Amino acid sequence: MRYSALALLRGALSGGRSWQPAWRSPEPKAAYDVLIVGGGGHGLASAYYLARNHGVRNVAVLERGWLGGGNTGRNTTIVRSNYLYPESARLYDFSLRLYEGLSRELNFNLMLSQRGLIDLAHSRHDLDSMARWVNSMHMNGIDARLLSREEIAARLPLLDVSPEARYPVLGGFEQPRGGTARHDAVAWGYARAADALGVDIVQNCEVTGFLRGGHGEVTGVTTSRGTIRAQRIGLAAAGHSSVLAALAGFRLPVTSYALQAMVSEPVKPALDAVVLSPGTGAYLSQSDKGEMVIGAGLDLFASYAQRGSFAVLQGVVAATLALFPSFSRLKLLRQWAGNVDVVHDSSPIIGPTPVPELFINCGWGTGGFKAIPAGGWTLAHVLATGRSHPLAEPFQLERFHSGRLIDEAAAAGIAH
Numbered sequence: 001m002r003y004s005a006l007a008l009l010r011g012a013l014s015g016g017r018s019w020q021p022a023w024r025s026p027e028p029k030a031a032y033d034v035l036i037v038g039g040g041g042h043g044l045a046s047a048y049y050l051a052r053n054h055g056v057r058n059v060a061v062l063e064r065g066w067l068g069g070g071n072t073g074r075n076t077t078i079v080r081s082n083y084l085y086p087e088s089a090r091l092y093d094f095s096l097r098l099y100e101g102l103s104r105e106l107n108f109n110l111m112l113s114q115r116g117l118i119d120l121a122h123s124r125h126d127l128d129s130m131a132r133w134v135n136s137m138h139m140n141g142i143d144a145r146l147l148s149r150e151e152i153a154a155r156l157p158l159l160d161v162s163p164e165a166r167y168p169v170l171g172g173f174e175q176p177r178g179g180t181a182r183h184d185a186v187a188w189g190y191a192r193a194a195d196a197l198g199v200d201i202v203q204n205c206e207v208t209g210f211l212r213g214g215h216g217e218v219t220g221v222t223t224s225r226g227t228i229r230a231q232r233i234g235l236a237a238a239g240h241s242s243v244l245a246a247l248a249g250f251r252l253p254v255t256s257y258a259l260q261a262m263v264s265e266p267v268k269p270a271l272d273a274v275v276l277s278p279g280t281g282a283y284l285s286q287s288d289k290g291e292m293v294i295g296a297g298l299d300l301f302a303s304y305a306q307r308g309s310f311a312v313l314q315g316v317v318a319a320t321l322a323l324f325p326s327f328s329r330l331k332l333l334r335q336w337a338g339n340v341d342v343v344h345d346s347s348p349i350i351g352p353t354p355v356p357e358l359f360i361n362c363g364w365g366t367g368g369f370k371a372i373p374a375g376g377w378t379l380a381h382v383l384a385t386g387r388s389h390p391l392a393e394p395f396q397l398e399r400f401h402s403g404r405l406i407d408e409a410a411a412a413g414i415a416h
Protein backbone atom coordinates (compact mmCIF):
# COMPACT_ATOMS: atom_id res chain seq x y z
CA MET A 1 0.00 0.00 0.00
CA ARG A 2 1.42 3.39 -1.03
CA TYR A 3 0.99 6.22 1.45
CA SER A 4 -0.25 9.45 -0.15
CA ALA A 5 -2.76 12.26 0.35
CA LEU A 6 -5.25 10.13 -1.57
CA ALA A 7 -4.63 7.12 0.71
CA LEU A 8 -5.20 9.41 3.70
CA LEU A 9 -8.50 10.58 2.25
CA ARG A 10 -9.54 6.99 1.46
CA GLY A 11 -8.60 5.97 5.01
CA ALA A 12 -10.68 8.78 6.49
CA LEU A 13 -13.71 8.03 4.30
CA SER A 14 -13.56 4.30 5.11
CA GLY A 15 -13.45 4.97 8.85
CA GLY A 16 -9.85 3.68 8.98
CA ARG A 17 -10.80 0.25 7.53
CA SER A 18 -8.73 0.64 4.33
CA TRP A 19 -5.38 0.75 6.20
CA GLN A 20 -3.28 -2.41 5.98
CA PRO A 21 -0.70 -3.51 8.59
CA ALA A 22 2.64 -1.87 7.76
CA TRP A 23 4.41 -5.25 7.80
CA ARG A 24 3.41 -8.92 8.18
CA SER A 25 4.13 -11.00 11.28
CA PRO A 26 5.10 -14.35 9.70
CA GLU A 27 6.09 -17.54 11.49
CA PRO A 28 9.83 -18.03 10.92
CA LYS A 29 10.71 -20.50 8.14
CA ALA A 30 13.11 -23.38 8.74
CA ALA A 31 15.85 -21.80 6.62
CA TYR A 32 16.86 -18.50 4.99
CA ASP A 33 19.74 -17.29 2.85
CA VAL A 34 20.56 -14.58 5.40
CA LEU A 35 19.50 -14.00 9.01
CA ILE A 36 19.90 -10.65 10.73
CA VAL A 37 19.90 -10.66 14.54
CA GLY A 38 18.46 -7.45 15.98
CA GLY A 39 15.41 -5.50 14.80
CA GLY A 40 16.75 -2.01 15.51
CA GLY A 41 17.47 0.51 12.80
CA HIS A 42 20.74 -1.10 11.69
CA GLY A 43 19.29 -4.62 11.42
CA LEU A 44 16.18 -3.45 9.54
CA ALA A 45 18.16 -1.19 7.20
CA SER A 46 20.56 -4.09 6.48
CA ALA A 47 17.63 -6.32 5.52
CA TYR A 48 16.15 -3.60 3.30
CA TYR A 49 19.42 -2.93 1.45
CA LEU A 50 20.08 -6.67 1.07
CA ALA A 51 16.81 -6.92 -0.82
CA ARG A 52 16.97 -3.56 -2.63
CA ASN A 53 20.65 -3.29 -3.54
CA HIS A 54 21.55 -6.97 -3.93
CA GLY A 55 18.29 -8.78 -4.71
CA VAL A 56 18.77 -11.07 -1.67
CA ARG A 57 15.19 -11.45 -0.46
CA ASN A 58 15.13 -14.75 1.38
CA VAL A 59 16.04 -12.89 4.56
CA ALA A 60 14.67 -12.75 8.12
CA VAL A 61 15.24 -10.19 10.87
CA LEU A 62 15.03 -11.78 14.32
CA GLU A 63 14.18 -9.40 17.15
CA ARG A 64 13.87 -10.57 20.73
CA GLY A 65 11.41 -7.80 21.70
CA TRP A 66 9.61 -5.30 19.49
CA LEU A 67 10.99 -3.34 16.54
CA GLY A 68 12.98 -0.33 17.65
CA GLY A 69 12.61 -1.30 21.34
CA GLY A 70 16.38 -1.04 21.77
CA ASN A 71 18.41 2.12 21.29
CA THR A 72 16.71 3.02 18.02
CA GLY A 73 13.52 3.94 19.88
CA ARG A 74 15.38 5.46 22.85
CA ASN A 75 17.73 7.97 21.31
CA THR A 76 17.60 11.75 21.10
CA THR A 77 17.19 11.63 17.28
CA ILE A 78 20.17 13.80 16.28
CA VAL A 79 21.60 13.40 12.80
CA ARG A 80 24.89 15.01 11.75
CA SER A 81 28.20 14.26 10.09
CA ASN A 82 30.56 16.59 11.98
CA TYR A 83 33.45 14.16 12.43
CA LEU A 84 37.17 14.85 12.45
CA TYR A 85 38.82 12.01 10.53
CA PRO A 86 38.28 11.45 6.79
CA GLU A 87 37.19 7.81 7.30
CA SER A 88 34.42 8.84 9.70
CA ALA A 89 33.45 11.91 7.68
CA ARG A 90 32.96 9.77 4.57
CA LEU A 91 30.85 7.18 6.39
CA TYR A 92 28.63 9.56 8.36
CA ASP A 93 28.12 12.03 5.52
CA PHE A 94 27.10 9.16 3.24
CA SER A 95 24.53 8.34 5.92
CA LEU A 96 23.26 11.90 6.17
CA ARG A 97 22.93 12.08 2.39
CA LEU A 98 20.90 8.85 2.40
CA TYR A 99 18.70 10.33 5.16
CA GLU A 100 18.06 13.37 2.96
CA GLY A 101 16.24 11.22 0.37
CA LEU A 102 14.93 8.49 2.63
CA SER A 103 11.35 9.64 3.37
CA ARG A 104 10.63 9.66 -0.36
CA GLU A 105 12.45 6.38 -1.00
CA LEU A 106 10.72 4.51 1.84
CA ASN A 107 7.38 6.28 1.26
CA PHE A 108 7.36 6.98 4.99
CA ASN A 109 7.66 10.39 6.64
CA LEU A 110 10.83 10.28 8.78
CA MET A 111 10.28 13.91 9.83
CA LEU A 112 13.85 14.82 8.95
CA SER A 113 14.41 18.36 10.19
CA GLN A 114 17.75 19.86 9.16
CA ARG A 115 17.43 22.82 11.47
CA GLY A 116 21.17 23.07 12.17
CA LEU A 117 23.30 21.73 14.97
CA ILE A 118 25.28 24.13 17.13
CA ASP A 119 28.21 23.16 19.38
CA LEU A 120 28.97 25.68 22.13
CA ALA A 121 32.50 26.75 23.10
CA HIS A 122 32.88 27.59 26.80
CA SER A 123 36.64 28.24 26.85
CA ARG A 124 39.57 29.36 24.67
CA HIS A 125 40.52 25.70 24.39
CA ASP A 126 37.02 24.83 23.06
CA LEU A 127 37.32 27.64 20.49
CA ASP A 128 40.71 26.37 19.28
CA SER A 129 39.58 22.77 18.98
CA MET A 130 36.36 23.82 17.19
CA ALA A 131 38.37 25.85 14.65
CA ARG A 132 40.44 22.73 13.95
CA TRP A 133 37.27 20.65 13.75
CA VAL A 134 35.60 23.03 11.25
CA ASN A 135 38.77 23.13 9.13
CA SER A 136 38.91 19.38 8.97
CA MET A 137 35.19 19.20 8.05
CA HIS A 138 35.84 21.65 5.19
CA MET A 139 38.75 19.52 4.02
CA ASN A 140 36.37 16.55 4.00
CA GLY A 141 33.79 18.51 1.98
CA ILE A 142 31.26 18.81 4.81
CA ASP A 143 29.29 21.95 5.65
CA ALA A 144 30.37 23.74 8.84
CA ARG A 145 30.88 27.30 10.02
CA LEU A 146 32.33 28.96 13.08
CA LEU A 147 29.90 31.18 14.99
CA SER A 148 30.66 34.23 17.13
CA ARG A 149 29.02 34.71 20.52
CA GLU A 150 26.72 37.34 18.97
CA GLU A 151 25.62 35.01 16.17
CA ILE A 152 24.84 32.30 18.73
CA ALA A 153 22.87 34.76 20.88
CA ALA A 154 20.78 35.71 17.83
CA ARG A 155 20.08 32.04 16.98
CA LEU A 156 19.38 30.98 20.58
CA PRO A 157 17.68 33.88 22.39
CA LEU A 158 16.98 31.85 25.55
CA LEU A 159 20.64 30.82 26.01
CA ASP A 160 22.48 32.67 28.80
CA VAL A 161 25.41 34.31 27.00
CA SER A 162 26.10 36.88 29.72
CA PRO A 163 29.75 37.16 30.88
CA GLU A 164 28.76 36.10 34.42
CA ALA A 165 27.06 32.87 33.22
CA ARG A 166 28.14 29.67 34.99
CA TYR A 167 29.31 28.35 31.57
CA PRO A 168 30.21 31.43 29.52
CA VAL A 169 29.63 31.08 25.78
CA LEU A 170 32.61 32.35 23.77
CA GLY A 171 31.38 31.14 20.38
CA GLY A 172 30.84 27.81 18.70
CA PHE A 173 30.23 26.19 15.36
CA GLU A 174 27.32 24.93 13.33
CA GLN A 175 26.69 22.12 10.90
CA PRO A 176 23.70 23.60 9.02
CA ARG A 177 22.66 20.19 7.58
CA GLY A 178 22.56 18.62 11.06
CA GLY A 179 19.24 18.21 12.82
CA THR A 180 16.83 15.51 13.88
CA ALA A 181 14.67 12.73 12.44
CA ARG A 182 11.87 10.76 14.08
CA HIS A 183 13.53 7.62 15.53
CA ASP A 184 10.52 5.23 15.53
CA ALA A 185 9.71 6.24 11.97
CA VAL A 186 13.18 5.21 10.82
CA ALA A 187 12.68 1.68 12.23
CA TRP A 188 9.11 1.43 10.96
CA GLY A 189 9.93 2.90 7.53
CA TYR A 190 12.75 0.41 6.92
CA ALA A 191 10.63 -2.47 8.31
CA ARG A 192 7.73 -1.68 6.02
CA ALA A 193 9.94 -1.29 2.95
CA ALA A 194 11.91 -4.49 3.72
CA ASP A 195 8.68 -6.43 4.28
CA ALA A 196 7.36 -5.20 0.92
CA LEU A 197 10.47 -6.70 -0.73
CA GLY A 198 9.80 -10.08 0.90
CA VAL A 199 11.89 -9.90 4.11
CA ASP A 200 10.37 -11.74 7.10
CA ILE A 201 10.36 -9.65 10.25
CA VAL A 202 10.05 -11.89 13.30
CA GLN A 203 9.48 -10.19 16.65
CA ASN A 204 9.57 -11.85 20.09
CA CYS A 205 12.27 -14.21 18.80
CA GLU A 206 15.44 -14.22 20.93
CA VAL A 207 18.59 -15.77 19.51
CA THR A 208 20.04 -18.06 22.18
CA GLY A 209 22.89 -19.84 20.35
CA PHE A 210 24.61 -20.57 17.03
CA LEU A 211 24.76 -23.77 14.97
CA ARG A 212 28.17 -24.58 13.51
CA GLY A 213 29.26 -26.60 10.47
CA GLY A 214 32.29 -28.80 9.88
CA HIS A 215 34.62 -25.83 9.16
CA GLY A 216 33.48 -23.86 12.19
CA GLU A 217 31.15 -21.71 10.08
CA VAL A 218 27.74 -20.65 11.38
CA THR A 219 24.89 -22.56 9.78
CA GLY A 220 21.97 -21.22 11.79
CA VAL A 221 20.71 -20.12 15.19
CA THR A 222 18.73 -21.51 18.07
CA THR A 223 15.97 -19.17 19.19
CA SER A 224 13.10 -18.91 21.62
CA ARG A 225 10.93 -19.91 18.62
CA GLY A 226 12.98 -22.88 17.42
CA THR A 227 15.99 -23.54 15.22
CA ILE A 228 16.48 -21.51 12.03
CA ARG A 229 19.18 -22.32 9.47
CA ALA A 230 20.97 -19.80 7.27
CA GLN A 231 23.95 -19.53 4.92
CA ARG A 232 25.08 -16.21 6.42
CA ILE A 233 24.25 -14.31 9.58
CA GLY A 234 24.58 -10.62 10.43
CA LEU A 235 24.60 -9.35 14.02
CA ALA A 236 23.19 -5.87 14.71
CA ALA A 237 22.46 -6.05 18.42
CA ALA A 238 24.10 -2.83 19.78
CA GLY A 239 24.51 -3.11 23.59
CA HIS A 240 24.09 -6.89 23.45
CA SER A 241 26.71 -7.49 20.76
CA SER A 242 29.25 -8.87 23.27
CA VAL A 243 26.63 -11.27 24.62
CA LEU A 244 25.99 -12.65 21.14
CA ALA A 245 29.71 -12.73 20.33
CA ALA A 246 30.27 -14.80 23.47
CA LEU A 247 27.56 -17.23 22.31
CA ALA A 248 29.42 -17.52 18.99
CA GLY A 249 32.73 -18.06 20.79
CA PHE A 250 34.69 -14.82 20.31
CA ARG A 251 35.31 -11.58 22.22
CA LEU A 252 34.60 -8.02 21.10
CA PRO A 253 36.40 -4.85 22.26
CA VAL A 254 33.02 -3.45 23.31
CA THR A 255 31.80 -2.25 26.72
CA SER A 256 28.08 -1.69 27.30
CA TYR A 257 26.97 1.36 29.27
CA ALA A 258 23.64 2.99 30.06
CA LEU A 259 23.05 6.27 28.23
CA GLN A 260 20.09 8.33 29.31
CA ALA A 261 17.78 11.03 28.06
CA MET A 262 14.60 12.80 29.13
CA VAL A 263 11.81 14.99 27.77
CA SER A 264 9.97 17.94 29.28
CA GLU A 265 6.32 18.80 28.96
CA PRO A 266 5.52 20.31 25.51
CA VAL A 267 5.78 24.07 25.10
CA LYS A 268 5.47 26.49 22.17
CA PRO A 269 8.46 26.73 19.76
CA ALA A 270 11.39 28.07 21.78
CA LEU A 271 14.53 26.41 20.42
CA ASP A 272 15.19 26.39 16.69
CA ALA A 273 18.42 24.36 16.56
CA VAL A 274 19.99 21.30 18.12
CA VAL A 275 22.38 22.55 20.81
CA LEU A 276 25.34 20.65 22.21
CA SER A 277 27.57 21.76 25.02
CA PRO A 278 30.49 19.32 24.81
CA GLY A 279 32.13 20.90 27.86
CA THR A 280 29.22 20.10 30.18
CA GLY A 281 27.91 16.93 28.48
CA ALA A 282 24.42 18.43 28.05
CA TYR A 283 22.60 18.66 24.73
CA LEU A 284 19.05 19.40 23.71
CA SER A 285 16.54 20.07 20.95
CA GLN A 286 12.82 20.72 20.77
CA SER A 287 10.64 17.99 19.29
CA ASP A 288 7.88 18.73 16.80
CA LYS A 289 5.41 18.11 19.65
CA GLY A 290 7.11 20.88 21.64
CA GLU A 291 8.91 18.76 24.25
CA MET A 292 12.50 19.66 25.12
CA VAL A 293 14.51 16.49 24.41
CA ILE A 294 17.51 16.54 26.75
CA GLY A 295 20.39 14.10 26.58
CA ALA A 296 23.17 13.23 28.98
CA GLY A 297 26.55 11.53 28.93
CA LEU A 298 27.33 7.90 29.67
CA ASP A 299 27.09 6.37 33.11
CA LEU A 300 30.58 5.96 34.52
CA PHE A 301 30.24 2.20 35.02
CA ALA A 302 29.41 -0.69 32.67
CA SER A 303 25.86 -2.05 32.92
CA TYR A 304 23.01 -3.72 31.03
CA ALA A 305 20.35 -1.81 33.01
CA GLN A 306 18.13 0.44 30.89
CA ARG A 307 17.82 3.07 33.62
CA GLY A 308 20.79 5.43 33.94
CA SER A 309 22.24 6.67 37.20
CA PHE A 310 20.86 9.60 39.19
CA ALA A 311 24.22 11.40 39.41
CA VAL A 312 24.39 11.77 35.61
CA LEU A 313 20.76 12.90 35.47
CA GLN A 314 21.38 15.53 38.14
CA GLY A 315 24.50 16.78 36.35
CA VAL A 316 22.81 17.19 32.99
CA VAL A 317 19.75 18.94 34.43
CA ALA A 318 22.01 21.35 36.33
CA ALA A 319 24.06 22.10 33.19
CA THR A 320 20.93 22.54 31.01
CA LEU A 321 19.43 25.01 33.48
CA ALA A 322 22.70 26.93 33.73
CA LEU A 323 22.65 27.29 29.93
CA PHE A 324 18.91 27.98 29.61
CA PRO A 325 17.75 29.42 32.98
CA SER A 326 14.12 29.89 31.87
CA PHE A 327 13.79 26.12 31.37
CA SER A 328 13.79 25.74 35.17
CA ARG A 329 10.02 26.24 34.91
CA LEU A 330 9.55 23.18 32.68
CA LYS A 331 8.29 19.93 34.18
CA LEU A 332 10.10 16.74 33.18
CA LEU A 333 7.71 14.15 31.75
CA ARG A 334 9.88 11.07 31.24
CA GLN A 335 13.44 9.79 31.65
CA TRP A 336 14.87 6.57 30.22
CA ALA A 337 18.12 4.92 29.11
CA GLY A 338 19.44 2.50 26.51
CA ASN A 339 22.44 0.14 26.48
CA VAL A 340 25.06 1.49 24.13
CA ASP A 341 28.00 -0.48 22.74
CA VAL A 342 31.11 1.62 23.25
CA VAL A 343 34.37 0.77 21.46
CA HIS A 344 37.60 2.25 22.80
CA ASP A 345 38.22 4.42 19.74
CA SER A 346 34.52 5.47 19.55
CA SER A 347 34.23 4.10 16.03
CA PRO A 348 31.99 1.30 14.77
CA ILE A 349 32.86 -2.25 13.76
CA ILE A 350 31.37 -3.36 10.42
CA GLY A 351 32.47 -6.54 8.68
CA PRO A 352 33.63 -10.11 9.22
CA THR A 353 34.11 -11.77 12.62
CA PRO A 354 36.55 -14.58 13.50
CA VAL A 355 33.68 -17.03 12.82
CA PRO A 356 33.19 -17.87 9.12
CA GLU A 357 29.89 -16.66 7.61
CA LEU A 358 29.16 -14.50 10.68
CA PHE A 359 29.31 -10.71 10.15
CA ILE A 360 28.79 -7.83 12.54
CA ASN A 361 27.62 -4.24 12.72
CA CYS A 362 28.17 -2.76 16.20
CA GLY A 363 30.16 -0.28 18.25
CA TRP A 364 28.08 2.77 17.33
CA GLY A 365 28.01 3.68 20.99
CA THR A 366 26.22 6.92 21.70
CA GLY A 367 25.89 7.99 18.07
CA GLY A 368 24.56 5.27 15.79
CA PHE A 369 21.10 6.60 15.00
CA LYS A 370 22.47 8.99 12.40
CA ALA A 371 24.48 6.10 10.95
CA ILE A 372 21.56 3.72 10.39
CA PRO A 373 21.39 4.13 6.58
CA ALA A 374 25.18 3.73 6.19
CA GLY A 375 25.39 0.89 8.72
CA GLY A 376 22.63 -1.00 6.93
CA TRP A 377 24.09 -0.30 3.49
CA THR A 378 27.57 -1.54 4.41
CA LEU A 379 26.46 -4.61 6.42
CA ALA A 380 24.19 -5.61 3.53
CA HIS A 381 27.15 -5.27 1.15
CA VAL A 382 29.43 -7.59 3.11
CA LEU A 383 26.59 -10.09 3.72
CA ALA A 384 25.72 -10.20 0.01
CA THR A 385 29.21 -10.19 -1.47
CA GLY A 386 31.50 -11.49 1.28
CA ARG A 387 33.67 -8.38 0.74
CA SER A 388 33.66 -5.24 2.88
CA HIS A 389 32.22 -2.10 1.36
CA PRO A 390 34.95 0.55 0.73
CA LEU A 391 33.30 2.89 3.29
CA ALA A 392 33.51 0.12 5.91
CA GLU A 393 37.09 -0.98 5.12
CA PRO A 394 38.68 1.17 7.86
CA PHE A 395 36.13 -0.07 10.41
CA GLN A 396 37.04 -3.76 10.54
CA LEU A 397 37.46 -5.70 13.78
CA GLU A 398 40.98 -6.37 12.48
CA ARG A 399 42.01 -2.78 13.40
CA PHE A 400 42.42 -3.91 17.01
CA HIS A 401 45.23 -6.20 15.80
CA SER A 402 46.84 -3.74 13.38
CA GLY A 403 46.49 -0.75 15.72
CA ARG A 404 44.94 1.43 12.97
CA LEU A 405 42.35 2.90 15.34
CA ILE A 406 40.14 5.83 14.33
CA ASP A 407 39.91 7.71 17.59
CA GLU A 408 36.96 10.06 17.26
CA ALA A 409 36.38 10.39 21.02
CA ALA A 410 38.83 13.25 21.40
CA ALA A 411 37.32 15.04 18.39
CA ALA A 412 33.71 14.93 19.49
CA GLY A 413 34.18 15.48 23.22
CA ILE A 414 30.64 14.24 23.60
CA ALA A 415 30.06 11.49 21.13
CA HIS A 416 26.49 12.12 19.90
Ligand SMILES: Cc1cc2nc3c(=O)[nH]c(=O)nc-3n(C[C@H](O)[C@H](O)[C@H](O)COP(=O)(O)OP(=O)(O)OC[C@H]3O[C@@H](n4cnc5c(N)ncnc54)[C@H](O)[C@@H]3O)c2cc1C
Nearest residue numbers: 038040041042064070071072076078207238338368369370
Ligand atom coordinates in the same frame (compact mmCIF):
# COMPACT_ATOMS: atom_id res chain seq x y z
C1 LIG B 1 19.59 7.89 25.32
C2 LIG B 1 20.26 7.70 23.99
C3 LIG B 1 20.46 8.80 23.17
C4 LIG B 1 21.06 8.64 21.93
N1 LIG B 1 21.12 9.72 21.10
C5 LIG B 1 21.58 9.57 19.83
C6 LIG B 1 21.49 10.66 18.92
O1 LIG B 1 20.98 11.73 19.23
N2 LIG B 1 22.00 10.46 17.67
C7 LIG B 1 22.56 9.29 17.28
O2 LIG B 1 23.03 9.20 16.16
N3 LIG B 1 22.59 8.22 18.13
C8 LIG B 1 22.10 8.33 19.38
N4 LIG B 1 22.11 7.25 20.24
C9 LIG B 1 22.70 5.98 19.81
C10 LIG B 1 21.76 5.23 18.90
O3 LIG B 1 20.48 5.15 19.47
C11 LIG B 1 22.29 3.81 18.65
O4 LIG B 1 23.65 3.84 18.28
C12 LIG B 1 21.50 3.14 17.52
O5 LIG B 1 20.12 3.25 17.73
C13 LIG B 1 21.90 1.69 17.43
O6 LIG B 1 21.01 1.05 16.55
P1 LIG B 1 21.02 -0.54 16.46
O7 LIG B 1 20.03 -0.92 15.44
O8 LIG B 1 22.44 -0.96 16.29
O9 LIG B 1 20.63 -1.00 17.92
P2 LIG B 1 19.23 -1.21 18.66
O10 LIG B 1 18.21 -0.24 18.19
O11 LIG B 1 19.52 -1.25 20.12
O12 LIG B 1 18.79 -2.62 18.13
C14 LIG B 1 19.40 -3.82 18.55
C15 LIG B 1 18.30 -4.82 18.74
O13 LIG B 1 18.86 -6.10 18.98
C16 LIG B 1 17.95 -6.81 19.78
N5 LIG B 1 18.62 -7.96 20.38
C17 LIG B 1 19.59 -7.96 21.33
N6 LIG B 1 19.92 -9.23 21.65
C18 LIG B 1 19.16 -10.03 20.87
C19 LIG B 1 19.04 -11.45 20.73
N7 LIG B 1 19.77 -12.28 21.47
N8 LIG B 1 18.16 -11.94 19.84
C20 LIG B 1 17.39 -11.10 19.07
N9 LIG B 1 17.46 -9.75 19.18
C21 LIG B 1 18.33 -9.24 20.06
C22 LIG B 1 17.49 -5.76 20.79
O14 LIG B 1 16.27 -6.11 21.40
C23 LIG B 1 17.40 -4.51 19.93
O15 LIG B 1 16.10 -4.23 19.48
C24 LIG B 1 21.51 7.37 21.51
C25 LIG B 1 21.32 6.25 22.33
C26 LIG B 1 20.68 6.41 23.55
C27 LIG B 1 20.46 5.21 24.42
